[in-house]
Amino acid sequence: MDNSTRTLQPLFAFLAYSLNRVETTFYKIPGSHVVARYVKSSHQDDPGRTVLEILLVIFAIRTLLQSRTRSDSGGKHFIKFSEKEIDELVDEWTPEPLTQPLSAEEQTDLASIPVIVGTNGPKPKLQSGKQVLNLASYNFTGLAGNEVIKERAIETLRKYGLGSCGPPGFYGTIDVHMDLERDIADFLGAESVILYSQAFSTITSVIPAFAKRGDIIVADRGVNFAIQRGLYVSRSTxxxxxxNDLKSLxxxxxxxxxxxxxxxxPLTRRFIVTEGIFEKDGxxxxxxxxxxLKHKYxxxxxxxxxxxxxxxxxTGRGLTELxxxxxxxxxxxxxxxANTLNASGGFCAGSSFIINHQRVNGPAFIFSATGPALHATSASExxxxxxxxxxxxxxxxxxVRTIRAILDRVDCITIPSHHASPMIHIHVRVPGPSTLQLPGPGAGKPSNPASVQPREPPVFDIEGEERLLQEIIDEAMAQGVWVTRARRLRGQEFVDARPSIRLSVSSAFTKKECEKAANVIKAAAIKVLGRRK
Amino acid sequence: MPSPIALNPISPTKSMFKKRSSTPMASATSYLSAVSQADARARAHGAATPTATPALSLSSSVTSSSEDTVLDEYDNNSDGLTLPLVAPTSEQVFTTVHSEFGHCANESFRYTSSHRLGAPAQETEEPEPPYYIVLTTYLSYILLICIGHVRDFVGKRFHPSFYYHLMPHDGYAPLNSDFDSFYTRRLKTRIDECFSHPVTGVPGRTIMLLDRVSYDHNITSHLTGTKTRALNISSYNYLGFAQARGGCADAVEEGLRRYGVAVGGTRLEGGTSELHVAAEALVARFLGQEDSLISSMGFATNSTVIPALVGKGCLVISDELNHASIRFGVRLSGASVRMFKHNDMESLENLLKEVISQGQPKTHRPWKKILIIVEGLYSMEGTLVNLPRVMELKKKYKFYLFIDEAHSIGAIGPHGRGVADYFGINPREIDLLMGTFTKSFGAAGGYVAGNKSVIDRIRLRGHSGTYAESMGPPVIIQIVASMASIMGVASPLPLARHSSHTSASSVSTVGLLEATEHHPGPAPASALPSWMDLPIELRDGSEGLTRLRRLAFNSRYLSRGLKKLGFITYGHDDSPIVPLLLFHPGKMRMFHRMMKHRETPIVVVVVAYPATSLTTSRVRFCLSAAHTKDDVDIVLRACDEIGDLLDIKNYSGERWSIQRVIDSAVELVNAEDI
Known part of the structure; x- marks a missing residue:
């Protein structure tokens, strides 16, 4: 025993020495005397409190050290498995196929999409060999195939090459992009403009650049899919x-x-989100x-x-001009x-603060390469x-007036579009009692603003109507008029839009061509829908 | 023989730009005949018409006949950016403009990027800097943050107008709070001169900067009206297809005349052209997949395709450094998401075990499907995905694999077909290959390729088919021409010129790639539009191969050279992206400025938080096949000098002198290991 004490003696000496060192070092820290006095007196008053405080300190250290991004393991719902069980579970698991194969209808649908040969325009040639009157493509201003624009694009190609090869932050900002931004700003009378390289991605990116969790967005129930995605991503209320009911707004x-x-x-950012002409119905x-209203609230x-x-x-400056x-x-x-200037890309106009904010915070702007130079010069042209x-x-x-004058008088269809809209949607008029909405218990009451579904959602038969519309389209195509169904992503959209045929009127048509197109559609609609009865 | 299209005289047009010159000539005889043709044209049109005579350049090669480059007042060529410093010999014939695509005839400056079969994937080390560097980096940030807060405190009291937009006013909440924008206002603005520099012209081997100044500490900047030509080691131009001259540009010009600028409409409505069908077949064949879908924007390819694949009840496992477009797409899809440590296969496997055994949170129901999304080549790190290991895991854990090859397609692999080609893996074993055309092909937009049934489902369920504008014809033609020249075209084009209608039907019959066909093989002649007349060196694939080999040499040379000089670099040796670590936030601006103000100006990209972690600020070089060995030497010399001045050489390994690195470039590149 004596022997063991002797061997441990150096250790005890070392411990005593270190304790001494720690104590003197501790007292060297300014203010340490105060702490020591406090601890001593509190221990004297209530020894239990010292224990409690030590526990608290340990808990605080543990919380600080714990990773905030730890996984579920340890969570309430985590089940511990042995290696063998995990292997069995892995073997057992069979995933669903990556995607469901197309049904026969979907395949025919996909195959039936017309393919254009050569330049698109008011009268393109299709792969079937037919030359058709084109009311399917967006060529409102008739700029498709414009020779001046083509020449300008070729000049640009010979000076800039094709791709921009970089995002705007890293040498992808070409002078022609800045020129186009200035041109659009001047045209609209806006202070500043930012260009995105795809129209569809523009608003999906603009909304989350400004609206964050906790902000309030008041939106129309009929907004297009790009806006819906932007709203979803923003996580706002x-x-x-x-x-389109401003009373409801x-x-x-x-x-x-x-x-x-x-x-x-608290005061949060508040936005009203809507469309000028609604993609869904015109x-x-x-x-x-x-x-x-925006100023008032x-x-x-x-x-x-x-x-x-x-x-x-x-002159085409849009709703603000109208x-x-x-x-x-x-x-x-x-x-x-893309839609009206026949190039590619989208833009957002606003005050320079709003635009500069997007240059730093717009995901589709900073993380994407800028568009080709020749698209920018084409749009400027x-x-x-x-x-x-x-x-x-x-x-x-x-x-538009010529076509509407003919189609408005057709009984078997309805047109929800505004009479000045160059995009004309055509719905099947549902005959018989199904149009009669029985006044439900909630009739007349406003819809719940928290739900995207209106109180009384309109009832329609998507598949049946789509089939009828497709028949009208096929019939019109046989007569040399190309129109298209407004395509939808059924199941992915907040509210399913009513199936419709969408006509895109172009200024490149003559009056005669417009009359012909409208009459062909009229005849096809009467033929298909008249047969139903 | 040069292709017949090269001699077609271009009709003079009125232009806001400088007058165009004729296409580059391939030989002395063709040059002479072109001169006489131009002369005849000038006489025919009278004195008023500007002639398009190719300017006589000082070098004996007639390659740089472009007036845009030779006669530009800002180009004096003392730095060798517009013309080679050493005139080529009479045998050397270059068909490219030196400022766009550098002349390099030395066959030893070539390398083939590929993974040795059976070898483990290269472990990419991330060397640690000395402690004093880490410490001073943190101190720099603390200092910057403190100064920022002091300035805010004082500024809010003395210049409230500057803070107007950040404060609630008239009952409106600010669009951006002063807290959220602190980093942007007080840190990023200080180095804003490194970002969003406006440029003009071709983003090729060199780039023309529009000079700018700021009089108010980078809040606004003004163009001075002068321009500077700089060596471009920043643009994503891996194979050097950013060119305004040459076979691809000629094809695009012809295509513009035939098809116009845009189609107008979405793919499922009125916006599908025969070109889309042809390009999709070619892209599928290039990748060795059954079918593909092209989309008009690279970012949107991810953000619109991923929601078509996964939704509620599905799990996405994503590398922590995946690109923002992938995160955006996953967020849109509504699927659950878990992340694993960057390229760490062990972390991935552990995660897989956990998620499969645990199932969905709370309910413990099995996941409907698990999709792993990785990138082929990570754009900020230069690391390659460890594909062989991922494929092993895929067999065991039955997940679906989605590889974003935005940076690796065209840039990696002996045939330029991306990471699968590099590692010698059958692309059909990968469920979905996604990539962009912006980078290696000098175009725009993106693709996704896979099984026909999957791609068809994406056509219908993906957002872009229904709602986004389709890709424009000039972009598609650039893709087809550049891709075909990488692949080479199999059989000669049919001699007889078909009418545009018959060409369309021949195009559509290309259809799907048969599973038995050899991959990676050449492009079938029928995949190209029949009017497309590529020059012989593009059609036989020889130029494409040279481009691939030049890029591989340049990548390996710069990355290994920098290491030997004592810099800390990240990433794979074969990666055309070479990140050089600077650490200190203040060094970014200095490095950028010192590179730009050298005798031969060099433009670089500097990146910092939030694109990287806070302490690992870096400069990122993007190499190109357009660079010559001399260009890489210039960059290495510049880095060497600036590295000494700024104390960036923090690598503890063996150090070589700059002369030794330059002299032994070929050995450095060809060595298995360094």
Whole structure:
């Protein structure tokens, strides 16, 4: 025993020495005396408290050290398995196929999509060998195949090559992109413009650049798919108002205001999101009224003008020109360079603060390569053509009137589109009692703004109507008029849109061609839908 | 023999740009005949028409006859950017413009990028810097943050107008809070001169910068109106197809005349052209897959395809460093997502064991399917995915594999077919291959390729088919021409010129690649539009192969050279992306500026948080087949000098002098291991 004490003696000496060192070092720290005195006196008063405090310190250290991104293992729902059990579970697991193979109908549907040979335009040639009147492609301003634009594109190709080979942050910002941004801003009368390289991705990226969790977005129930995706990604609180019903919008704004006041919620960003001309049905929004509401309730307005920019207004400046509202009144004005300027890409116009914010925070802007230079110069050329040739828009509006004059009088179809919209949707008119909406218990009451579904969702037979519409399309195609069904992503959209045929009127048609197209569609509709009875 | 199209006189057109010159000539005789043709044209059109005579250049090669490059007032060629410093000999014939695609005839400056069969995938080490570097980096950030807060504190009191947009006003919440934007305002703005520099012209081997100045600490910047030509080691131009001259550009010009600028409409409605069908067949064949789908934007390819594949009840396992477009797509899809440590196969396997055994959270129901998304080549790290190991795991754990080859397609592998080609793996074993055309093909947009049934489902369920504009004809033609020249075209084109209608039907019969066909093989002649007349060196694939081999040499040379000079670099030796670690935030701006203000200006990309972790700020070089060995020497010399000044050479391994690195370039590249 004595022996063991002797061997341990150096260790004890070392321990005593280190304790001493720690103590002196501790007292060297300024303020340590205060701490020591406090601990001593508290231990004297209540020894149990010391134990409690030590436990608290240990717990705090443990919490700090624990990784915040740890996995479930240890969570309430985690089940411990042995290696062997895991291997068995892995062997047992059979995944579903990556995708479901296409059904026979889907295959024929996919195969039936017409393929254009050569330049697209008002009268392209299809792979079937047929030359058709094209009301399917977006060529509202008739710029497709324009020779001046082609020459300009070739010049650009010979100076810039094709691709930009870089995102805007890393030498992908070419002078022609800045020129186009300036051209669009001048054309609209906006302060600043940012270009995106695909129209569809523009608004899906703009919404989450501004709206974050906790912000409030009031949106139309009929907004297009790109907006729906943007709303979904933003994770904001979304309130819905009835499609293109500004009374409903006012009610929703009022109810949000009431709720904010009642629950004393902090001031968050608030946005109204809607479209100029709705992609879903061609309805047009009453811009002055919406701007009035936005000012009254202090919201910012995001307006998607993908189909109204370049198609309405005297020279094609869009809804702001049509209603004579300064473009600066719209906080974020999105448009498409593809649909009307016959190039590729999209843009957002707004104040320079709003645009610069997107240059740092817009995911589809910073993480994507900029568009080809020749698309930018083509679009710039397109704008200068629109500026110098007001007759393009006059002809377009004339053509829309000609077609509507014929189709509006057809009994078996309904047209939900605004009479000035160059995009005309055609629904099947459902005959018989199914149109009669029985007044339900909630009739007349407003829909629930928290739900995207309206209180009384319209009832329609998607498959049946699509089949009928396709028959009309085939019939029209046989007569040399190419129209298309408005394609939808059934099952992925918030609200299923009613099946429709979509006509895209072009200023490149003559009056005769418009009459012919309308009459062919009319005859096809009567033939197909008349047979039903 | 040069292709007949090269001699076709181009009709003079009125232009806002400088007058165009004729296409580059391939030989002295063709040059002379072109001169006489141009002369005849000038006489015929009278004195008023500007002639398009090829300018006589100083070098005996007639390659740089482009007036745009030779007579530009900002180009004096003292630095060898526009013309080679050493004039080529009479045997050497270059068909490219030196400023776009450098002249390099030395066959020893070539290398083939491929993985040795059976060898384990290269472990990419990430060397640690000395402690004082890490410490001072943190100190720099703390200092920057403190200064930023002091400036905010003072600024809010004395210049409230600067903060107007960040404060609630008139009942509106600010669009951006001062807290959220702190990093952007107080840190990024300081080095804004490194970002979003406007450029003009071709982003090829060199690039023309539009000079700019800022008088208000980078809040606004103004163009001075002058331009600077700089060596471009920043653009994603791996195979050097960013060219305004040459076979591909000629094909695009012809295509523009035939098809116009855009189709107008979505793929499922009124926007499918015969070119889309042809290009999709060619892309599928290039990748060795059954079918493919092309989309007009690379970012949108991911963000619109992933939601078509997975949804609620499905799990996406994603590498922690995956690109933002993948994250965006996964978020849109609504699927659950788990991440594994970057390229760490052990972490992936553990995660797989856990998620398969545990099933869905709370309910413990089995996952409907598990999709693993990885990138072929990571754009910030330069690392290659460990594909052989992933394939082993795939067999065992039955997940689906989606590889984003945005950077690796065209740039990696002996045939340029991406990581599967590099590792010698049958591409059909991979469920989905995604990639972009922006980088290696000098075009735009993206693709996804796989089984026919999967691709057809994506056509219908993917968002872009229904709602996004289709790809424009000039872009498709650039893709087809560049891709065909990498593959080589199998049989000669039919002699008789068909009408456009018959060409369409011949194109559509290309259809699907038979499983028995050899991969990677050449492109069938029928896959090209019949009017497309590529020059012989593009058609036989010889130029494509040279490009691949030049890129592989340049990549390996720069990455190994930098290592030997004592720099810390990340990534795989064969990666055309070479990140060089700077660590300190302040060094980014200095490095960028010192490179740009050298005698031979060099433009570089610097990246920092949030694209990388906070302490690993870096400069990222993107090599190209367009660079010559001399260009890489210039970059190495510049790095060597600046590296000494800025104390960036922190690698503890063996160090060579710059002269030794340059002299032994070929051995350095060909060595198995260094």
């Amino acid at each position: 979304i309130r819905w108002y009835d499609h 006012e009610d929703v704004l009022e109810s949000v205001q009431r709720e904010t006041r009642k629950r004393k919620l 309805a047009m929004v009453d811009l002055p009224k919406i701007i009035e 202090k919201y910012r307005l995001m307006l998607d003008e993908s189909f109204s920019f370049g198609t309405v207004g005297r 209603y004579n509202v300064p473009a600066t009144e719209v906080d974020m004005l999105m448009g498409s360079v 397109g704008i200068s053509i629109l500026r110098n040739t007001p007759s393009i828009l006059t002809t377009l509006h004339e053509n």
